[in-house]
Amino acid sequence: MKSVLLSSAAALFALASTANAQPTAEVLHYWTSGGEAKAVQALKKDFEAKGGKWIDAPVAGGGGDAQAAVLRARVLSGDPPAAVQIKGVNIRDWAEAGALADLSAVANKYHWDDILPKQLQDIVKYEGHYVAVPVNVHRVDWIWANPKVLAKVDAKVPTTWEEFNQVAEKLKAAGIIPLAHGGQPWQDGTVFETVVLGIGGPDFYKKAFVDLDPEALNSDTMVKVFDEMRKIRGYVDPDFPGRDWNLATAMVMRGEAAMQIMGDWAKGEFLAAGKVPGKDFICASTPSDKGYILNSDSFAMFKVKGDDLVQGQQLLASLILGEKFQETFNLLKGSVPARMGMDQSKFDSCAVKSMNDMKETAKNGSLVGSMAHEIVQSGAVRGAILDVVTEHFNSDMSSKEAAKKLAENVALAQ
């Protein structure tokens, strides 16, 4: 009886607050399937528990392309959603168009400056104030290896690119595919950026992909990177063109191939197949001097009018970076929290390694944003880079010419 009274009182209270201004937020996203959909539901529940009204605006079709078209139309017609799943430099593009809200009030209240790595702050800030909220961090520079296959040739996961080549040659001689790879431009780009980080180092990576310095793009170091790409081309099987990344992951699982270079969304495939990290598969960072390539999803907050909408937006922003949501969401999606210093007990060993590495690399400045996943470069420049990378990977273009073309294409795309 008491509980009935209590709950009806709560309902009354909720009604009263609705009459005032119920915090409302329309959320445009493309997380419509699997763990991602569950993760969004978790956010919705949190938001509604705090008295908010959630308007779900999922874009079917599973990609940012369809969403971008919807968003463009909504912004042009002057009715943007409150929060939109946008990441990387696209945030800056929308901020430059004057479409994003200023989140400084929420950010100061919850000390975002202290909990986010500096490099990630740069991504979600525009002219010094927050305009977007990071949801998670995916690490890109991973090698996923099958330890049983490596044991067949007495090899360990390589820690330098030279070692990588030696191990690959051994595997090839033993009739095993050294590297499982899918020949799609973004996958070629993923491998390419890990090689750039490994051979050039974090400073070179930033010069080439963040500053787009033509001298770095067309440098001897870049020629060396393309040389390594040419070698890697010899370590993939002949049927790789067009293969989806998860099929490549399955090749590693089945023991047909020894390794795959892919971001940690690949971990989800292993876990879904009931594989145990450390035993059935190994996660190791790709060879580099303690670097870390980061890919982060985030929600950009658009300028909305009306008290209820502004309140809803701020509530949503504070929830997204709250410890509770960061943990549930990232456990479901297989990524790691964007905020540092969280309890690690529920995460698996790969995620813990990722969290620790992120903290360390954030401190010594070797944390870089992904080029292939549109964190440091927007669609145009990224596309121009990938054009050259994939053309080189699929033809007999010389490394020198590829480096030259890289500089030309990037200049053309700006």
Place this chain on the structure above:
Amino acid sequence: MLDRLAERLPQIVVAPSFLLILVFVYGFIIWTGYVSFTKSKMLPVYKLDGLRQYTRLFSMDRWDVAYSNLFVFASLFIIVAIIIGCLLAVLLDQHIRAEGALRTIYLYPMAISFIVTGTAWKWMLNPSLGLEAYFQSLGWESFSFNWIVDKDMSIYVVVIAAVWQASGFVMALFLSALRSVDQEIIKAAYLDGASNTRIYMGIILPSMRPVFLSAFVILSHLAIKSFDLVVALTGGGPGYASTLPANFMYEMTFRRNQIGIGAASAMMMLATVAAIMIPYLYSELRGKKNG
């Protein structure tokens, strides 16, 4: 009053669709043309910027590949589909048994969407899953058919799948035309002792000229707007070796936030279509009036 209304009725009925086409086809062609002369990137801007987008377009390797692929693909697709369709029609025209069933079988691919065609052929042509693996497992070890993963050959794979899809339709077009040829003339030719081949080459096929025109028009617009087949079959790859201009336009406009270049490439596609179709239609239609 009513008489007047009746007089105007055709115009009134046609007016809404005429208006819609005016705005949504020709209006947006003009809009796209205008945007191709601006700096538009993520959002359209309307400040003119000269021919810069076109110079950028023509200095991109990717556009070169896509544009020359269009000619390879369109010419092979149209010619091969017409030849195969025509041959099938002539063969089916020999009053054979079960013609109805055969006709349905050949026509059926047209009922399938390009996405399905592309996916099915992707599996069949994949060297480690499809034809190559099958023949090798039968013992023909040296059999090799890996065009789909070969940068120089992948565009021909697109041609094969497209021809498979469209030639049955061309066959149906030709078959109905064959049936409508005046039987009296054919009988007269028989009486004069003309051979079967001679009758087809000399009388029947030339009388089907309008059907060639419609087959050409239908196939060429299928070729130019081809987009989904490439997406499903090769994903534009290996690399970007098998992309067509429509894929290029989509990639630039919607993925890379380069609306200006996307619009410029769309205008180039329009210009290409116009350059081929206008003279052809002109000569065909004028020829008819004089005849």
